[in-house]
Amino acid sequence: MAKILVVDDEHSILETLQMFLYEKGLTVFTADTGERGLLIFEAEQPQIVILDIRLPDMNGLDVLKSMMEKQLPSKIIMITAFQDMETTIIAMKRGAFDYIHKPLDIDQVEQSVDRAVRILRIDRDTPALKPIIVKPGSAFQIIGKSEKMRDIFKMMGLVCTSRVNVLIQGETGTGKELTARVIHMNAGFKDDPFVVFDCSAVVDTLLESELFGHEKGAFTGADQTTTGKIELAGNGTLFLDEIAQLPLKIQGKLLGFLQRREYTRVGGTKILKSNCRVVAASNCDLAGQVNKGLFKEDLFYRLKVFTIQMPPLIDRLSDIPLLVEHFLNKINLELGTKVTKIQDGVVERLLTHTWKGNVRELENTIVQALVGCRGNVLLRDDIDRILTRNPSLPALGLEAFSLAHVEKDHIQKTLSRLDWNKSQAAKILGVTLPTLRSKIKKYELRQN
Ligand SMILES: Nc1ncnc2c1ncn2[C@@H]1O[C@H](COP(=O)(O)OP(=O)(O)O)[C@@H](O)[C@H]1O
Ligand SMILES: [Mg+2]
Structure with a gap:
């Protein structure tokens, strides 16, 4: 039989709730001060508490805090005449199970109590999951054992140690960036940088200089020479996200870089070299973009030397x-x-x-x-x-x-x-x- 404790200084409320909850088959305890409430809470360890915020001797929010500190599975339902945002937020932050306004709607109390009883029962009847030991670095773990994901793992294994360009295609949220990171982590050059360049996040005019860097004085506001992402990637991986969004002009310059492994900063003449590995990702079909004339065909073929198609979750x-x-x-x-x-x-x-x-x-x-x-x-x-x-x-x-x-x-x-x-x-x-x-x-x- 579930035990319930009601703490309120209004005796009419105590009586009404006591009768009502008793009829629902609960064992009811009542207290009209915070201090008495806390004593009964410790002695009886009730599964459910209904707790008023305005009490003669203590603030109900402090009573809530003391109860939560006992780390019992009890569900604590706050009742109050306060309608303000702050009190509600504090109560929920301190771990209250629910928050009910006065004047009390007995239906609402019943719903909340029933829900608490149900959750306590589910908790009791549900076995805990086996704890999983979290390995260091496992923030970048690709989970999956479906046929489709096993194919992806195989492809990653094939491609990770070389420096060939990789194109990862798939809908948003399928794990393209995660896959790129894991490929990098399994490469012989994993201690070199992994640099992300989001082709859709930067305004057109800045894209070129973000990617290739610029020389001092290259344009208004360029008061010092800046390294681009290619340079930052060094011997590591340059991840070009949303590659389809790259403007055609910059696609040309990127193609030149992939062909010769050489480039210049914006406004510069010095030829720079980079050996970084390029992994590109796209959530739209790049071949389709090529057909529409929105993506350079040569660049497409350069990038798709090795293509990984991420399956949507529904598959x-x-x-x-x-x-x-x-x-x-x-x-x-x-x-x-x-x-x-x-x-x-x-x-x-x-x-x-x-x-x-x-x-x-x-x-x-x-x-x-x-x-x-x-x-x-x-x-x-x-x-x-x-x-x-x-x-x-x-x-x-x-x-x-x-x-x-x-x-x-x-x-x-x-x-x-x-x-x-x-x-x-x-x-x-x-x-x-x-x-x-x-x-x-x-x-x-x-x-x-
Ligand atoms: N197979 C997976 N296993 C574990 N987490 C995944 C998996 N696929 C995606 N995620 C997680 O889902 C979120 C979205 O993945 P992300 O690589 O950013 O997708 P995309 O780049 O395709 O939009 C990330 O938090 C990522 O860690
Ligand atoms: Mg992404």
Whole structure:
């Protein structure tokens, strides 16, 4: 039986909540001061706490802090008459599970308590993932065991030790830059620089000087000689990202460099040499750009000596479980979150998304989910909420086409748009309030 502690100095609230929660089958403790609340918290270790912010002896936010410091799995729901931004932010930052405004809407309390109970149960029933030992330098690890990724690994192995030009093509977020880095890390010259030049990020007029450098006085404002990226790359790798965006004029100069391995700085005459390895990436089909006259054919052939085509994530869904574990570990390390469990159904939900943004979108989804996570388990609900917010058509997963799914989705959207005003929503949806309430319960909908 779950234990719940209610801390509030308003006795009418204590009584109402006590009765209500008792009827829900919870063991209820109450306290009307912060100090008493803390004593009961330590003695009883309740799974759930409902905590008022304005208490006679202490600030509820400080009580929250002391409770969180005990590092128990308890979920703490704050209630307050304050509507301001600061208090809400502080409470959530200090680890509050939820934040409910007074006057209390008992439905909202129930939803929040039910959700806490559910999460505690999922946490209890979900086994922790095996901890993964993070190897040094593994920030640049390419995860995948699908046939398609194994082919990519083979190609990387073939090409990494030589200095031939490599062209990596693929949609955005498929791991082109990561692949380029890993090729570099496995090259005989891995201690030399890896220099990124994003051909789409610099204004045209500066591109040439960024890439090749310029001499003092080459143009207005050029008050000193500057080294370009080619020079910075030295004997290492020059990664030319979004190569299709390179203006034709500079494509010509780059071609000259690739043919002769010599170039001059802007405004200079001195011939400079470079032995850097060039890896270029493009998210559009370069051959198509050549046909349209937007990309120099000679340069295209120079670059594509060795081509790697990164598969979109939708073509290698079998990699998703591994990627999810990898990102959980990575993000836990980076953000200090402690999510070590994945609820059943999370992976299945991820498999129904189309992933237009590929691995980057998957990584961002997990980051967002972990930031919103109030426990150790990555919840299906959290993923669902994020993917519904950034919808792309369901690709697989017939469940997504079921009437129940559509109904659930529609009710959720309607409620969100109306700030969860249920009577308004019921009118718009053309159902009675009790019907709406029962559907909210059935689909376990809640206000985000
Ligand atoms: N196979 C993979 N394994 C692990 N992380 C990946 C993989 N593919 C991409 N990523 C991660 O996804 C994000 C986007 O990758 P990136 O190389 O920048 O893609 P692109 O250059 O194709 O847009 C990066 O954070 C990268 O580390
Ligand atoms: Mg990129």
